[in-house]
Amino acid sequence: xxxxxxxxxxxxxxxxxxxxxxxxxxxxxxxxxxxxxxxxxxxxxxxxxxxxxxxxxxxxxxxxxxxxxxxxxxxxxxxxxxxxxxxxxxxxxxxxxxxxxxxxxxxxxxx
Amino acid sequence: xxxxxxxxxxxxxxxxxxxxxxxxxxxxxxxxxxxxxxxxxxxxxxxxxxxxxxxxxxxxxxxxxxxxxxxxxxxxxxxxxxxxxxxxxxxxxxxxxxxxxxxxxxxxxxxxxx
Numbered sequence: 690x691x692x693x694x695x696x697x698x699x700x701x702x703x704x705x706x707x708x709x710x711x712x713x714x715x716x717x718x719x720x721x722x723x724x725x726x727x728x729x730x731x732x733x734x735x736x737x738x739x740x741x742x743x744x745x746x747x748x749x750x751x752x753x754x755x756x757x758x759x760x761x762x763x764x765x766x767x768x769x770x771x772x773x774x775x776x777x778x779x780x781x782x783x784x785x786x787x788x789x790x791x792x793x794x795x796x797x798x799x800x
Numbered sequence: 801x802x803x804x805x806x807x808x809x810x811x812x813x814x815x816x817x818x819x820x821x822x823x824x825x826x827x828x829x830x831x832x833x834x835x836x837x838x839x840x841x842x843x844x845x846x847x848x849x850x851x852x853x854x855x856x857x858x859x860x861x862x863x864x865x866x867x868x869x870x871x872x873x874x875x876x877x878x879x880x881x882x883x884x885x886x887x888x889x890x891x892x893x894x895x896x897x898x899x900x901x902x903x904x905x906x907x908x909x910x911x912x913x914x
Binding site for chain 1 (some may be wrong): 840892894902
């Protein structure tokens with residue numbers, strides 16, 4: 690079974706700080722997604738990365754897919770309170786054809 | 801229309817009740833999913849429907865019964881639930897199962913079993 694690990698598990702920072710969240714696996718994924726989920730709501734898709742070494746930018750968010758397609762990172766510049774939420778990475782499990790989720794990083798941005 | 805809708809938003813039921821959760825999407829997606837999510841945990845896959853046929857059942861107890869009446873609708877019938885079944889139930893859809901794994905989630909139904 691392919692597993693996804695995320696770090697850190699919890700992160701509390703001041704508004705304006707930068708942060709990086711990591712998603713790692715010992716297995717290769719054909720693609721990875723990042724989602725953000727606010728309390729009581731469903732996850733919202735932020736980005737999909739497919740190519741090893743790929744970097745995608747979404748305003749203040751930068752996503753990177755590792756060269757070996759085993760890991761990914763999410764970097765947020767100048768965090769804002771609206772960035773608060775649970776950040777989930779998810780990968781397509783190539784052997785079993787289903788998406789698996791990492792445990793998530795709970796981010797709190799304090800004004 | 802690029803959203804997945806779920807009803808009801810909140811549901812409180814007793815252990816002897818029968819209730820149903822409903823999910824709808826009009827994006828032409830042919831794969832639909834039910835997930836269960838506990839607080840501070842990632843979503844856990846329960847069922848996958850592909851082209852209105854059940855493709856995956858993740859060993860879910862029979863007190864949860866999914867139904868896909870057509871390509872836009874997905875139901876989850878609940879009967880004789882236990883208090884530990886209280887959770888956020890999420891519906892999601894994707895263009896196709898296996899090939900396109902970008903999933904679009906509904907807002908969820910917050911279920912409380914008394």
